[in-house]
Amino acid sequence: MNMREELLVLAVLAGVLAAASAISLVLRLRAGGQPGPVLDNLSARIKAWWVMIVLLGAAFLAGRHAVTLLFAFASFVALREFITLTPTARADHFALFMSFFVVLPLQYWLVWTSWYGFFAVLIPVYAFLILPVTAALSGDPRNFLARTAETQWGLMISVYCISHVPALLNLDIPGYRGRDALLVIFLLTVVQASDVLQYVWGKLLGRHKISPRLSPSKTVEGLIGGAACATALGASLWRLTPFRPLQAAGMALIVTVMGFLGGLAMSAIKRDRGVKDWGHLIEGHGGMLDRLDSVAFSAPIFFHLTRYFFTP
Amino acid sequence: MLEELVASLITGGTRLLTGAQARWLGCGPGREQRVYFANHASHVDFILIWSVLPGSLRRRTRPVAAADYWSRGAVRRYLIRRVFRGVEIARGGFERAHNPIAAMRRAIDEGSSLILFPEGTRGPGGEAQPFKAGIYHLAEACAGLELVPVWIDNAYRVMPKGVPLPVPLLCSVAFGTPLRLEAGEGKPEFLERLRRSLMELGNL
Numbered sequence: 001m002n003m004r005e006e007l008l009v010l011a012v013l014a015g016v017l018a019a020a021s022a023i024s025l026v027l028r029l030r031a032g033g034q035p036g037p038v039l040d041n042l043s044a045r046i047k048a049w050w051v052m053i054v055l056l057g058a059a060f061l062a063g064r065h066a067v068t069l070l071f072a073f074a075s076f077v078a079l080r081e082f083i084t085l086t087p088t089a090r091a092d093h094f095a096l097f098m099s100f101f102v103v104l105p106l107q108y109w110l111v112w113t114s115w116y117g118f119f120a121v122l123i124p125v126y127a128f129l130i131l132p133v134t135a136a137l138s139g140d141p142r143n144f145l146a147r148t149a150e151t152q153w154g155l156m157i158s159v160y161c162i163s164h165v166p167a168l169l170n171l172d173i174p175g176y177r178g179r180d181a182l183l184v185i186f187l188l189t190v191v192q193a194s195d196v197l198q199y200v201w202g203k204l205l206g207r208h209k210i211s212p213r214l215s216p217s218k219t220v221e222g223l224i225g226g227a228a229c230a231t232a233l234g235a236s237l238w239r240l241t242p243f244r245p246l247q248a249a250g251m252a253l254i255v256t257v258m259g260f261l262g263g264l265a266m267s268a269i270k271r272d273r274g275v276k277d278w279g280h281l282i283e284g285h286g287g288m289l290d291r292l293d294s295v296a297f298s299a300p301i302f303f304h305l306t307r308y309f310f311t312p
Numbered sequence: 313m314l315e316e317l318v319a320s321l322i323t324g325g326t327r328l329l330t331g332a333q334a335r336w337l338g339c340g341p342g343r344e345q346r347v348y349f350a351n352h353a354s355h356v357d358f359i360l361i362w363s364v365l366p367g368s369l370r371r372r373t374r375p376v377a378a379a380d381y382w383s384r385g386a387v388r389r390y391l392i393r394r395v396f397r398g399v400e401i402a403r404g405g406f407e408r409a410h411n412p413i414a415a416m417r418r419a420i421d422e423g424s425s426l427i428l429f430p431e432g433t434r435g436p437g438g439e440a441q442p443f444k445a446g447i448y449h450l451a452e453a454c455a456g457l458e459l460v461p462v463w464i465d466n467a468y469r470v471m472p473k474g475v476p477l478p479v480p481l482l483c484s485v486a487f488g489t490p491l492r493l494e495a496g497e498g499k500p501e502f503l504e505r506l507r508r509s510l511m512e513l514g515n516l
Contacts, residue, residue: 076480080331084482090472096479279482280333 006181009240010057013189017053020046038203045196048291052188060181065112067184068166072108077288078158078296079104081279085269086150091138095131095151103127104159111163114170123160128152157266158289161296164303171303173310176242186234186241186248187255187302191294194230194256195263201225215267223260230256242310251305255298262297315394322395323363323370326356330470330483334364337516338489339460341366345425346458346490348373349447351510352429353437353468356478360467361427362396364485374419375427378403379410399426403433413449420454427462430506437468440510443503451493451502459506461488463513488513 024043031039059066083096103123110119132148168183176183202222210218234252238245266289270276279287289296326332334341350361358375365373377398382388392398399419401412419426428450430443451457466483488509493502 077331080480080482083479084466088469090475093472093475093477093479097477100480279331 005179005240006060006185007057009182009185010053010060013185014053014057017046017049021050044286048286049192052192052291056185056188064166064169064181067169067181068108068111071111071162071166072104074288074292075104075108075159075162076100077279078162078292079154081287081289082154082158083151085273085275085278086154087143087147088151089140089142089147091140092135092147092151094138095135098131098134099127099151099155099159103131103155107159107163108166111167111170116167116170119163119167123155127155131155157293157296161300162292164299165295168299168303168306171307171311173242173306174312176310179240182240183242183306186237187299188295189237190230190234190252190255191259191298193233194226194252194259195294197229198222198226198260201229211264211267214264214271218260218264227253227256227260242306251302254305255302258298258301259294262294265297266293318391318395319370322359326359326363329478329480330356330360330467332360332364332483332485335484335486337486337513339487341369341487343369344458344490345420345423346460347420347426347428347447347450348460348462348487349428349430349506349510350462350464351435351440351514352431352433353435353464353473354471355434356467356471356483357429357434357464358396358427360464360483360485361462369425372423373425373427374399376401376412376416376429399424412446413453416446416450417453420450420457430503434468434473437472440507440514443507445499445503447506448493448499448502456492458490458492460490461506461510461513462486463488463510463516465514486513486516 024039024046027039028043055070056067059070079100083099088096107119107122110116110122131151132144135148135151136144165184165187168187169180171180171183173180199217199222201224202217202219205221205225206217206219208220209216210220210223231249231253234255235245235249237252238248241248241251243251266278270278277286278289348361350357358377362370362373362375375392375396375398377392377396377400379400379402382392382398382400392400399415401415402410416426416428428447430447431441432444432446433441435441447459451459463486464483465486466481469479470481470483471478491506491509497505
């Protein structure tokens with residue numbers, strides 16, 4: 001990988017984040033003793049992004065395998081959050097053990113070795129067929145379909161989908177060799193920016209709630225404003241990508257919309273389970289899945305569009 | 313030296329696997345001498361409590377362990393004696409030669425805190441089983457002893473009874489308000505009061 005370009009981009013992002021931290025600090029000081037939930041949420045997000053940017057920077061410096069390992073760890077934490085909130089039975093124990101200690105490492109080993117054919121089918125085909133069989137052999141039919149579906153969903157979202165982020169490094173795009181880490185940065189920047197832009201637009205202008213029962217903070221105004229800004233941001237980053245400006249805008253729009261819908265679907269699970277956050281990775285500030293839900297839904301689509309249209 | 317290393321491998325691994333966090337709800341991680349009594353449904357229960365205690369407390373906190381289980385095999389013996397420094401007691405009736413209360417009392421007199429599972433054995437998870445009388449006799453033998461309820465959440469899903477492999481799930485360990493044996497309090501009332509305090513902690 002050509003390090004300089006990635007680190008330059010990360011340095012710019014760190015600058016943006018430093019500005020955000022400064023603004024958040026000023027707002028906190030102006031609020032005096034009681035910063036309130038909105039400001040708390042803001043500083044939690046900023047803190048999470050600092051962690052992300054430092055870890056990503058270190059991983060990019062250490063090379064593509066380190067990026068793969070980083071996302072393998074993210075998948076581990078995400079799957080742990082998912083299964084913790086899922087009512088599993090004792091009969092699922094072996095299937096769950098296999099999910100964590102066989103399927104997950106295997107999936108990332110396939111990323112590591114660029115074995116695309118197996119990477120694409122391991123979880124949707126092999127895990128999908130074999131894990132329910134191991135659960136069935138344990139002989140407990142109660143809620144069998146629901147339990148099986150939940151384990152499979154956990155694997156799909158937390159492992160399969162998230163593993164498509166480091167898999168971007170394996171795409172062999174003509175004329176883009178050695179720069180593929182920038183594609184990861186492009187995806188993550190657009191998704192995270194769109195998350196926060198939707199939030200900001202929603203706070204400023206939000207009136208019409210899209211789905212008050214699932215996620216009261218998501219509004220039509222927030223979605224339109226956020227998606228428009230994130231699309232513009234994506235277009236402006238086109239030089240980092242193998243795309244032309246309009247293509248970059250289109251990709252950013254798709255990624256944004258998928259991220260939004262993903263956030264909604266994941267909220268539905270949280271509402272059903274009666275929790276606000278997936279976990280407490282940074283104490284009191286939500287879990288890994290709270291930060292990666294939109295990435296999980298956009299990464300595979302982004303990967304396949306890029307693969308279909310931009311690789312031979 | 314080696315024991316320290318093994319201990320930190322075990323506690324570090326447990327925290328990595330379960331993301332376990334201590335929730336000090338009814339008391340702080342103070343240096344008082346205590347008996348931590350907890351619900352029991354998994355082999356990882358004791359290790360979880362041990363892992364979330366701050367290092368300085370962990371070194372002074374010893375688990376009360378069933379001798380028949382832990383004396384089987386060299387690895388178990390090494391772990392319970394050298395690493396966990398457990399207080400090994402015999403399970404069963406009171407007519408046994410080895411008096412478990414005396415063993416626990418000795419550890420208390422030496423300044424240690426104890427981790428105790430008053431259900432006596434692992435349950436199915438969820439509701440705590442009725443308590444055995446040992447904790448009452450211990451409280452009677454050591455006047456003014458602080459008993460801290462500890463509710464372990466989710467550990468029975470990490471490693472249920474009869475399963476040798478752990479599944480990584482998020483666990484939490486809640487520490488409740490310390491209790492003491494009141495003057496004139498009878499055995500059944502005392503045991504029921506302890507059990508209730510534990511269940512209330514679990515429902516928080």
